[in-house]
Amino acid sequence: MAWAPPEDKQFATKNFALRRCLKWLACDIGSFSGFTVVNAVVRSISVDEQFPAELPEIERARWQTMTVYQRSLAANRIKAFVGWQAGELSLADALVLAKLSKSRFYRLAAKWHDTPNLDAVGAFTGTAGGKSSRLDxxxxxxxxxxxxxxxxxxxxxxxxxxxxxxxxxxxxxxxxxxxxxxxxxxxxxxxxxxxxxGMAGHAIRFDCTAIDIPQADRRPFIMFAAIDTGTRLVLGVAVLESATAIKGYAMAAADALDRIPSDFGGLSWTDRVARIEITAGADIDPSMELVESLSQRVGALVQLARAPKRFGRYLRRSVGDGIGRILFTPARTLTGDAAPNTKDMTPWMFENAQGAVREAVSAYNKAILATLTDAVSKPVPGELILALKHVASQ
Incomplete structure (x- = not known):
């Protein structure tokens, strides 16, 4: 008599031992214990349970011991990591698919990138059915x-x-x-x-702040910078007489496009840019328009900082209170006289101020690059170049 698998899909899904038996019986094995089995069709194995092609073959045995929920979770997280790293999924869509917070997504994505296996996807966490001890x-x-x-x-x-x-x-x-x-x-x-x-290009920040170099009207010069948060490198820099962000960031982005091929080409760049943050200048409305237009051109999350104490915040986090002998004085970005550390209010010519800032940035970057010598070179993400070109065109 020919044996056929039960039609009750829920029963077949829940009973793991039966599913494995059915998979075995699906082969044309002839006679077994007096019963004849001919090409039994197993309809209860869902697509979500199929072994992902991205996993190494050595993980197959472990995959077969996982519950249906664990397999589905693992498969979706693999799709999320691969899709996000390839630029085919936005971060928001990847987070939903992976069922992860942003911080844990980044941690597991890095682990998957280094070692693509089942441990990297974290599918076993909280799914074993046991009750773990809770931490305070x-x-x-x-x-x-x-x-x-x-x-x-x-x-x-x-x-x-x-x-x-x-x-x-x-x-x-x-x-x-x-x-x-x-x-x-x-x-x-x-x-x-x-x-x-921490990889170069993962997150980029545009910031501006007053510096302690006086102009002829006693106002400070304003420094604009494009900062890579992972490496703390200043990718591009510019100096203006006022906090006009559109012009200042355009100049800093153009400088970054010049510096990247010559100075930063050997870095371990990320596959795609995840986040771009822009500090609004005195020209808040044009700054908002820049964020909107940039959001339409790149897949990265683009955000605008416009709080009253926004100036120099990103620079101070990555670089410190100054760069070389040049000090940041963010509270004076919109109003107030320059506050040189030497108390010397002798005005600087624009060309001299710009030259001093560029020289200080080059020396700072050189020191940072010396600490990144062990990095494996990876190409600059095209999305970063696209973003810099768009900002530079304003």
Whole structure:
């Protein structure tokens, strides 16, 4: 008598052992225990359960032990990572598909980029059905607050050392801290986040601020910059007499287009730009128009900073309080006299101010590049060049 699989799809889906048996019986194996099986058709295996082509073959055995939910989650996250890295999916669509927060998406995407396997997609987290011990939310918040600084200020240190430094920095009694394994996960997650966001071109910021070089009318010159947040390099720079963002950023973008091929071509550039942030100048409406037009031309998230204390915020985060001997004085960007560190209010000619800023930026970039010598060279993303050309054309 010929045996046929049950038509109840829900039954076949839930019963894992039966599904594996049916898959085996789907082969034309002739006779088994007195029953004859001829080309049994297994209709209950869904498309979501198919083994993804992006995974290495060694993961197939592990894939077969996963639940239906885990397989579906893993497959969708692989599609999200591959699509986002190839520029075929926007970040927003990839986040929905992967069912991840932005920060965790970046961490797992970096892990997938380095080692494409099932561990990288995080599909096992929270799906095993067991009840895990909960951490004190206050302890978690305290650890998350200090781990970025610990990692940033101790590059190259081992995970074990970073864990110990984090424990010292957080100042929580040892008995109240999570296990060593959990602490290592905090550090490893931050290292993966830095890996995902630290590549050149991942996020670009346009910023402007007054500097401590006086003009003839005692007002300070204004510096405009295009900053790469991952490497902290100043890709392009410009100087103007006023905080007219459209003109200043156009000049800085043009300078970046000149510098990238000659100075930054050997960097490990990201596959695509994820975010572009622009500080509005005194010309807020044209700045908003620039953001809108740029958003229509690139797939990256483009945002405008227009808070009253916006000037120099991005520069100070990436570069510091100044560059070379030139100090940033953001509070004087729109009004007020220059505030030179030397108290010397002798006015500078425009050409001299511009030359001094360019020289300081070149020396700063040279020092940064010296720390990036181990990076594997990757091409500059076309989306970055497109964005810079658009800004430069304004």
């Amino acid at each position: 939310p206050l302890v978690v918040n305290a650890l998350q607050a200090v781990v970025p600084e610990v990692v940033r200020l101790n590059q190259g240190s081992s995970v074990r050392r970073l864990v110990n430094l984090m424990k010292e920095r957080v100042k929580i009694p040892e008995d109240d801290l999570p296990s060593e394994l959990r602490l290592r996960k905090f550090v490893e997650d931050e290292l993966r986040r830095v890996s995902a966001t």
